[in-house]
Structures are given as structure tokens and as C-alpha cells.
Amino acid sequence: MTDPLRFSAEASSSRLEEILDGSERIEELSDTDNEYEDMGAATLEEQVNIAYLDTVRIPIRDSYATETSKVQDDTAEIILPYLEGNPNDFPLNAYGIPKLQRDLHVKMLERALKTWPAQAAMMDASRPWIVYWSLQSMTALGIDIHPYQKRVAHTFSLAQHPTGAFGGGYGQLPHLACTYAAVLSIAIVGGEATYQSVDRKTMWHFLGRMKQADGGFTMCEGGEEDIRGAFCAMVIISLLNLPLDLPQDAPARKNGFMTFTDGLGKWISRCQSWDGGLSAAPGNEAHGAYAFCGLGCLAILGPPEETLPDYLNLPLLVHWLSSRQCSPEGGYNGRTNKLVDGCYSHWVGGCWAIVEAVTGPSELTSSHLWNRSALARYILSACQEKKGGGLKDKPGKHPDAYHTCYNLAGLSAAQYKYVYDENVNKDIGIANLGAPYHWKSQGVYEDDDVVCDHEDVIRSIHPVFVIPYRSVYECRRYFEAKEGF
Amino acid sequence: MPVFHLLRDWLSAIILSPYRMLQSVLYRLNILRPLPAENKKMPKFYQDDEAWADIEPLPQDDGGMHPLAAIAYTEEYSEAMGYLRAVMANSEFSQRVLGLTEHIISMNPAHYTVWLYRAKTISELGIPLQDEIAWLNPTALKHLKNYQIWHHRHTIIDALGSSEGETDFINTMLGQDSKNYHVWSYRQWLVKRFVLFDKPEELEWTADMIEADVRNNSAWNHRYYLVVGGRGGKPNEELAKREIEYTKAAIRKAPQNQSPWNYVLGILRAAQLPKSTIKDFVLEFADINKPDDVYSSHALDLLADIYAEEENNKGNAEKALDLLATKYDPIRANYWKYRKGLLQQAQVAA
Numbered sequence: 164m165t166d167p168l169r170f171s172a173e174a175s176s177s178r179l180e181e182i183l184d185g186s187e188r189i190e191e192l193s194d195t196d197n198e199y200e201d202m203g204a205a206t207l208e209e210q211v212n213i214a215y216l217d218t219v220r221i222p223i224r225d226s227y228a229t230e231t232s233k234v235q236d237d238t239a240e241i242i243l244p245y246l247e248g249n250p251n252d253f254p255l256n257a258y259g260i261p262k263l264q265r266d267l268h269v270k271m272l273e274r275a276l277k278t279w280p281a282q283a284a285m286m287d288a289s290r291p292w293i294v295y296w297s298l299q300s301m302t303a304l305g306i307d308i309h310p311y312q313k314r315v316a317h318t319f320s321l322a323q324h325p326t327g328a329f330g331g332g333y334g335q336l337p338h339l340a341c342t343y344a345a346v347l348s349i350a351i352v353g354g355e356a357t358y359q360s361v362d363r364k365t366m367w368h369f370l371g372r373m374k375q376a377d378g379g380f381t382m383c384e385g386g387e388e389d390i391r392g393a394f395c396a397m398v399i400i401s402l403l404n405l406p407l408d409l410p411q412d413a414p415a416r417k418n419g420f421m422t423f424t425d426g427l428g429k430w431i432s433r434c435q436s437w438d439g440g441l442s443a444a445p446g447n448e449a450h451g452a453y454a455f456c457g458l459g460c461l462a463i464l465g466p467p468e469e470t471l472p473d474y475l476n477l478p479l480l481v482h483w484l485s486s487r488q489c490s491p492e493g494g495y496n497g498r499t500n501k502l503v504d505g506c507y508s509h510w511v512g513g514c515w516a517i518v519e520a521v522t523g524p525s526e527l528t529s530s531h532l533w534n535r536s537a538l539a540r541y542i543l544s545a546c547q548e549k550k551g552g553g554l555k556d557k558p559g560k561h562p563d564a565y566h567t568c569y570n571l572a573g574l575s576a577a578q579y580k581y582v583y584d585e586n587v588n589k590d591i592g593i594a595n596l597g598a599p600y601h602w603k604s605q606g607v608y609e610d611d612d613v614v615c616d617h618e619d620v621i622r623s624i625h626p627v628f629v630i631p632y633r634s635v636y637e638c639r640r641y642f643e644a645k646e647g648f
Numbered sequence: 649m650p651v652f653h654l655l656r657d658w659l660s661a662i663i664l665s666p667y668r669m670l671q672s673v674l675y676r677l678n679i680l681r682p683l684p685a686e687n688k689k690m691p692k693f694y695q696d697d698e699a700w701a702d703i704e705p706l707p708q709d710d711g712g713m714h715p716l717a718a719i720a721y722t723e724e725y726s727e728a729m730g731y732l733r734a735v736m737a738n739s740e741f742s743q744r745v746l747g748l749t750e751h752i753i754s755m756n757p758a759h760y761t762v763w764l765y766r767a768k769t770i771s772e773l774g775i776p777l778q779d780e781i782a783w784l785n786p787t788a789l790k791h792l793k794n795y796q797i798w799h800h801r802h803t804i805i806d807a808l809g810s811s812e813g814e815t816d817f818i819n820t821m822l823g824q825d826s827k828n829y830h831v832w833s834y835r836q837w838l839v840k841r842f843v844l845f846d847k848p849e850e851l852e853w854t855a856d857m858i859e860a861d862v863r864n865n866s867a868w869n870h871r872y873y874l875v876v877g878g879r880g881g882k883p884n885e886e887l888a889k890r891e892i893e894y895t896k897a898a899i900r901k902a903p904q905n906q907s908p909w910n911y912v913l914g915i916l917r918a919a920q921l922p923k924s925t926i927k928d929f930v931l932e933f934a935d936i937n938k939p940d941d942v943y944s945s946h947a948l949d950l951l952a953d954i955y956a957e958e959e960n961n962k963g964n965a966e967k968a969l970d971l972l973a974t975k976y977d978p979i980r981a982n983y984w985k986y987r988k989g990l991l992q993q994a995q996v997a998a
Binding site (some may be wrong): 216219220221222223224225227229230231232275276277278279281283284285286287288289290293294297311313314315317318320321331332333334335336338384385386387391432436437438441443447448449450481483485486488490491493497498499500501509522523531532533534537589 | 706707708709710711713714715716717718719720721722725729732733737755756758759760761764765767795799802803826827829832833836840860861862863864865866869872873876877878886901902903904905906907910911913914917918931942943944945975976977978980981982983986
């Protein structure tokens, strides 16, 4: 039940599902089920988990069955054994939850950066994503990725298009999703030569061609206009410190727009759906991945406490985000009445830091809007792959770099207090789109309900750019110091 | 005869188990994996083709150093891409380019560059657009989760200026995946592009989709788009009443289904009606005086809002939120506490 939509131009998981033989997956599932059934009576840890699950379950069930409820029931049956017990036989932490399997995951990520077999041709246009997801996941797991610095610069110099921005690889047309992944990868590894490999002037012209008459952005020339375009464009302009003025040759100038941000907030507003969530484009269904894009975009346009209330119905948004947490699984789904999936640990879980920058903390309301520990449980218990490492959608699914990256980002959202504070980094982010440079991590949550040991805590991640804080600040600092293109 | 069946199953399990075990080991070792159908076709090479003799392909250039996440392309794919880069560099738009793009799409349907160039070629050559749609249909069915195919379709239908046959095609696609985001977004675009808001069949079809699965949120979203969202403006009283009654019937089927609860709130908001408009209905599913007989956590959620809007009824709103936090929706306890905090904040401010 992979969700039909990924943030990427093409998710590696759906592509790989087409490559891999389905029968193997089914076999894998039934194997683990049997192992679980063979375990006999519940251990003490299992009894504790079973009792916990009862405390987060909605006690109401409708008897009227439809396709949605059937698929949901089938899925719960597959997932629950992993939340109750430990069918993977992972070592447990002090809270009886599987420990984060760092070494296993790192090995899987190292493999993802190596050469893929011919069947992976389906990912030809998404190679920048594989690089970004893998490098970001490695840094989250505490791996030094500097040895990749030169190869990152080289990989993307091949994918940079003469007319500006990056494509999926050599000779491919420029695309905002590829450019987003390329710029983030370049920022993660850092270094002057790597930064210099980006042609910022042609990039600025390319972005100018993406700006549309209604305020939004298309993903490529002749391509679709959606909220990913808006978010990717803002991330790129902000990190590379590009001029906010539209180039003279930008078609949107004919519609009276002077800057990249003209009409953008209003366009994002139009993406808020009747149920409070955000959709790909005005009129479409609300969706978790698009919600993060919209909030990320607003958090770059200005301080969240100004931009969110200006452009969104905040109570309705919070209601919708909150409803995405699945009971009793604890992970998130992407849409109403859809299935839990580990990637929404970030797409929805990652929205909270931005929202909580507006709602809290105050004496009367807890700044704590969501169930962090339930999400951490889902990630550690149900999304870690035993065979070959990596994280995934849910038990029975194959792991990939995409799910590894966004499960880990979700885990960091569950572990850290990320705070917006204008006193942070007062020396940068004064000019163009400078708001996202004032975030900080205020350490790890230590409530009564934590489920992570010290060893399970990953590195902190910038809540808007989804790369390490240091990478964000070093990149912006470098381009702020640079004069001209 | 059950004894016989049991015996037969038991015997076959014993006899077949070594075979099954061997089979599963071989699958794991990738020895028995059946070849994908595409691999059985004869590969096509352009260097042997007279019609392409004038083209010098542009091969992939990795510039000496090994790029990250590279792909060991088949010779067939690699060669075809070399020819595509060459024709793109020459801005060639021709029948043979169409054939080339089709070939590459068959090997990699997720290649946006190829799709964009194909669309441009079609437009430059003035190819009959119906032919392109006829070619596109089976391709789309094979690759449900693909952005490029949908955008290409959008481009072609937009240029064609007719939505004829599109709804049938969409139905086929939704038959495979009734919540496919691309398909529903495409349908919303069709409604807008060809102004189908008032076409009775469109609303009837949407109602059928909701009837088939009342929990299909994509179908509810489409209904909202038809009735309010895509039109803009405030719905009149009669329309709001019709939608409220429609939603009530849907809620009665499965009260713990959040889609229609959200929907009715959306209608009330758009029509600028207070939430209390449906208070009596909500009380059928949740009543704070009967805390053990709650049939929908969403009703309790809405009841809290209705009480909060009433004069001097914050206490009841708090009771509803407490019930949600402690009993009916405990995974969101923090959120319900936050809502309670907002109530108190409002009281302090007043």
C-alpha cells in the first residue's frame, strides 16, 4: 500500500517495487509472522507494550465495512506484532523498544551511493535524490561524510545544465526537484570548491522562468505547477542567497511581479483545503508531504509567527495535522483515511516544529501538541529493516534511501526541541529570506514518556532545510560573504 | 470429509516441504527469479539502423571520476539516451524522434526529460492529438504512480480542447487505485478546464464514488471542489442545506469516519453558518451527559467547539475535551489539552 505520491519526481520505492518480484515480499512477510507466532507466551516487555497500546487506542469501531476499513484492518494486523513484540529479534533499549540499528542502516546507505544495476534505470532522473537522502541519513546517524565532498561536486557538475539549475544527470533538462536535492547535497558536504561548483547566475535565470502568473512555481519548463515548486525555489534562493528580484527575462514580470515572493503567500493560502491540510495545488486533496512544503515555504518567507497566521487558518491546520497520527500505530498517514507510512514521520512530524514556533510555549497551553513517543515507537519498532538495514514504510515493505531519510528526520523531530529564536545567528539572515537562519536546538526531550535511550538519539536536523544545522549556516554564511554572482 | 482434507494437507505438507524450502532458498539467492517481460524483447540499437546513420550520438560523459549513485545502464538504454541527447542538441523534431522517445519511455517511464521533449515534438510536428492519447492509455495503466504521464496527458488534452473519453479513462484508473492522487488532481483540472461544475453527471459520479467507499477522502474532496471550492464564493442556503443532509446520511453509515465530519464543517464555514446548526445531530453520537455512550470521537470533538461558542458553556466544552484526552482519542491527548488551554486563554482574555 505504498502511497501513490512521493515528494520526489519519482520515489525510489515505487520504482523498485516495479523492479523487484512481488512474490518475494509476500514470502518475507509470512516468514516473519511465523517466527513471531513461534515465540509462545508474551514476555514481560511484550506485556508492557500490549498494555501501552491499549492506552492509545480509539475504543470506537464502526461495523460498516468498506475497502478503506478492510485495508486498514489488514494493515494493522501486519504492523501490531512489531509494536507488541520484537519479531526481528533486535536488541532492546532500557524502555523495551528495539535500539536504533545504526551500523545496519549505514551499510545500506553506503550501498545506495554505489553503482546500481541496470534495472535501476527507472531512477535515472532521480539520482540527485538518492545522493541527498543517503548523505542526509548518514549525517543524522553521525557518520563523517566529508570523504564524499569531491564526488558530490563532481556528480552534480555533470548534472548542471548550461541554461541553469540541475537535472537528474548528464544531458537531462533542469528540474526544481533535482536542483533542490543537488543544492542540499552540496550544502551537506560543504567546502568552498563545492559551493563554487554551483552556477548561481544561470540558476537565478532558471528560477525566474519557473515563476508563474498566479504566484506559484512550476517544477520545470512546460512542467506541472505545484507546492513542491514553491518550496524548492524558496530553499534554493535562500541557501544560495540569490537576489530576490526576478530577472528581467522572467515571464512573470509581464504580470506585474517584481520579486520571487510576490503573490507567493497568497498562492500557498489557496492550497489550504476545506479540512485544514495543504494540497499540491489549489483544489486538490490535503496531503502530508505538501503540508510540509507549504509550511517550509512560509517559514522561509518570514518568521513563522508572522507568516503562518497571515496565510493560513492555523487552528484548522493544527486539527488536520493532529488527525494524521494513527491510532494505535503512532506513526503518521499522509491523508484522511489512508494508511500509516514511515515517510510521514517527517512530512507530518516535521511540521510540528514550525507550528509550535507559533502556538507555544505559554503558561496555559502546553507547547507539546503531538505524541512524540508514539511516533518514536513506530519508527524504531516497525520501520527498521533487519535484512540489509535501512528504514521503511511499514513491516512487509522494502527499505530505501527515501524512507530512511524521512524516518530519521521524523525521529529527530520526536527527540529534539527545535526553537525559533531571533537572537540566534544575529550576524546572518538579515537580508533576503533570512528567517530560517534563526532556529536552534534546545536539546533532547526528557518527558516521562520517552522511549529512546541516549544511544538511540540521532544528530539534530534543521527543521526547515532538513540537513544539519551547521551545513545550513555555513552555506548561507559563505554566499552572504560573496559579492555578485 | 474434513478428515480426508486434513490428511491430504498434512501429507502434501510433508512431501512438498523440502521442495518449498529449496525454492525459497533459490529465490533468496536470485537464481530462480523469473525474468521481467521487457528483458525478453529483442533490444533495439540505432547504430545498426540506416535511418539514424546521420546522427552522431552524445555518449554519457562521467569525466573520469566516479559519480555517486551511478547506474550500470544496459547498452540499449545507454545508446538510446546518447541519440536523444544528440537530437535534443540539434533541436530535431521528427517522426523518428517520436519513435526514440517511445523506446526510452518503455525502458524508463519516469524520465521527465523524454516526456517534455516528446510533448514538444508533438506540438512542433502537429501530430493528431487523439493518436497520442490512444498510445498513452495503456502506458498510463502500466505506471499508475507517475507524475510525468499525467502531466503529459494534461498538456495533450489542453491542446486538444476536448475532454471526450477522459472520464471513462479516469474511471478505469480509479478502478485500480481509488485514491490515486494524480488521477483525482487531473479530474479537478478537467472540471475547471472544461467547466464541468454544473454537469449533473459529474456530481452523480462523485456521489457514486462516495457510495462505493464512504471513507474515500479523495472523493469527498472532489465533491467539495464541485460544490464550493472550485467555484469560489459563498454557497447559498439551499445548497448548504442539501450538502448538510447528504453528509448526515453518510455519517450515519459510519460515524467514526472523519471525512464527512470534516466535510460538513467545511460547508458550514463556507456558508458562514455556526457549528451549532447541526448540534442536535451531533448529540446523537456524543453527549457529555452520557460519557459511556459515545459513538464518534469526531462528534465529541465538534461538540467541544459548539459548546465553546456558546455563552457560559466552556465547562461542557472542557468536559468533552477531557473525554477525548482520557478515553475516546487518547493518542492525541496533548492536542486535546492544548485545545482546553485555548479555551481557558479565551476566558482569561474575556
